[in-house]
Structures are given as structure tokens and as C-alpha cells.
Amino acid sequence: MTTSPPRRMRADARRNYERLLTEAAAVFAERGVDASLEDVARRAGVANGTLYSHFPTRQALLEALLRSSMENLAATARELRDHPSAYEALVTWLRAAIVHTTAYRGLAAPMMRSLKDETSELYAACQAVLAGGEALLSRAHAAGAIRADATPEDLYALVNAVAWAGEQTSPEQGERLLTFSLDGLRPT
Amino acid sequence: MTTSPPRRMRADARRNYERLLTEAAAVFAERGVDASLEDVARRAGVANGTLYSHFPTRQALLEALLRSSMENLAATARELRDHPSAYEALVTWLRAAIVHTTAYRGLAAPMMRSLKDETSELYAACQAVLAGGEALLSRAHAAGAIRADATPEDLYALVNAVAWAGEQTSPEQGERLLTFSLDGLRPT
């Protein structure tokens, strides 16, 4: 029933929880976030009911899987506040966010939809990403490096759209789209 | 077995073909391109085998469904070649392409993937769209209205990415992304 990081779980439960996460990472990496959950359970060597009891929804599983990399992303944002160039700091972070979103095929869509959906298990994580970008954006705004009407939500959408385009075609195509958009985000 | 526009079909087959298209349009409009095909068959009042015999794959159905609007898009491109402003002509057409891609939820992904996939039933249609943009782009290039390194594929990716972003969040967010990108596509 729990989705939180293992708290006072029974030893077997904890073992299965970890094993499920490990195998889910592998399966999602191979087949994307829409991969069969039966497959995940099979590979983890447990019955599917066990998977559902640990992770009631696919998003809950995804959330647990992404937690640490999300935290890394937030930490990176914090570090970049000290970067000499406000603009470069922002761009570097945006690229990191895109890499994060490219971890599993099909991840961009839930990331995008969960930003405004409070009922989503990914909601908090998405908001954290938004906040990370927000800090760097306002610094870039202050430095006059980014057009004034660009919002954090714009950047969030951009990151996901670029990640999506990249996974549908090629990372290079995503990169090209990013280049154009970033140029369009310079002050007029 | 046929997917082409009704040619010498038996009367009942033709009736069912049309009916399936009509209902598919309705169902896809309601639930997006990943809607249940069983649903389409049910609503058309035929067995699912009939649907599969007319449209062997979901993409074949989609192709038949999109054919006329694709042709409109190509026609629009031709008309716009005479527009006084090469830049405005291009932007107008890009907007039309985005509207087209927003016809059904989930359409952007197959449009994007089929551009380079010759085995896709949507391949020809996607190539036609690409060609439509290509003509307007080269005119804009000649007029010095668009940066020289922008390719037709870039515009194609942009259209789909914007349509995707718009359907995941809001059309307004898509519009904002488009604005930034278009600014970034001006010559440097």
C-alpha cells in the first residue's frame, strides 16, 4: 500500500520493493514507460498482485523510480545559482532537464500532464522541477539575458516538447529545436 | 482488404466502409487516436472483423481519415505561394498544419514517427506535408526572412512539437512555444 521510501517495512516486503524498482528501471529503459507491468513483476520474480500492492498505479512506480534523479535536478539548479553567467546557468540546467526527461521513452507526456494535475503522483516532482527552473530564470531575467515575457511554464513546456521531439525522431532534431527556441528567448 | 478510396466495392462493403470512417472520426475526436477500435466497429454496427478487413491497421484507418484534410493542406500551400509576404505565407501555413495535427488527440506522435518510416501507411501523407512546407520555406529563404540553416524537417518537427505541447497542456501554451521558436527562426 505504501509508495514512500521504505519505512519500517517487513524484510521480505522491502526486498521485493527494491527488486521491483530495479526491474522496472530495466524494463522501462528497454520498452518505455508504457511497458507491461506484468513483465516487471515477472522479471522481479513476484506475483503481479505484489507489484500493485507496492505501487497502486503506474505513475506511483514512475514516481519512485524518478525520485532520486529529480532530486539531482533540483540540486543542480541550486549549484548553478553561483554560475558566473546567468544565461549559461539556465541553458545548462535546461539541457540537464531534457536529459532527465529522456531517461525513458514516453516520459515527456506524463511529465507534461502532471504539472497541473494535483491528483497525479508526479505532481510534486513536476512542481519541484518547475521551481528549479524558476530560480534560474528569474536570475536570467534580472541579467537581461532572457526576454521578459518568458515564464517558468514556458521553459517547462519547452523542455518536454524538445525531449518528446527528440525521442520521436532523433536527439539531434531535438537539439535543433532547442537551439531555435533558445534564440527566440533572447531579449528582443 | 483495401484501404484505398472505395473502388468498385460491393454495395454493402462500400456502405460499411463509409460508416466506419464516419464513426471513427467521431470516436477519435472524442477519445483520441488511441481509442478502442472495438468501439468504432460497435458504433458503426459491424463486427470487428469487418473493420479489420477494411483497415488492416490503426494507421490505415487514420490515413483514410486524414486524406482529405491532408490534401487541403497541400492545396493551401500552393495557394500561399502567391502571398505578397513570403514570411507570412510560411507562418500562416505552419499554423494551418498545427491545426491539422490537432484534429485528434495523440495524432502528433504518429505524424512525427511516420515521416521517416517508409513502411507506415501515413508515410506518403507526411511526405506531402513536408513538401508543402518545403516550397514555402525556400521562398522565405530566398527572401531572407528565415535563417538559412532551418530545414523543412525542422519546421515539420516544430509543427508537431507545438501541436503536442498544445494538446498536453493548453493551446495557448502551444502558441507561446510557437512564438518563441518563430522568433528564433528569424535570420541572425
Next chain:
DNA sequence: GAATTATATTGAGACAGCCTCAAGTTTGGC
């Protein structure tokens, strides 16, 4: 270290969707 209790796991089962194909039905030409 056995009994008790709380916690987990199991896997069958209900359901939906995809797709196929042998059997049956309908149409249209003669």
C-alpha cells in the same frame, strides 16, 4: 522457541482490447 498477531504475497478471475480465420451470408452478373 512456540504461539500469536500483523504484515505481505499469491494467483485465479473479471474484464477490455487486439487481431485472425473458418464458416456463413450477401451481392451482382449471367
Next chain:
DNA sequence: GCCAAACTTGAGGCTGTCTCAATATAATTC
């Protein structure tokens, strides 16, 4: 009106999601 060709049917095999009563295991208590 008959017949071959064209078309439709729907049960059935498959995969996948999700639930829940029965069962098993770990932790706690005495």
C-alpha cells in the same frame, strides 16, 4: 433464379490491467 466472388460474422487466442479472498511469512510477545 443460380452461382461464384466478395464480404461479414463472431468466437477464440492472446496480452494486459487490476482486485481480493485465501494463504504464507515475518516480527513480537511470553
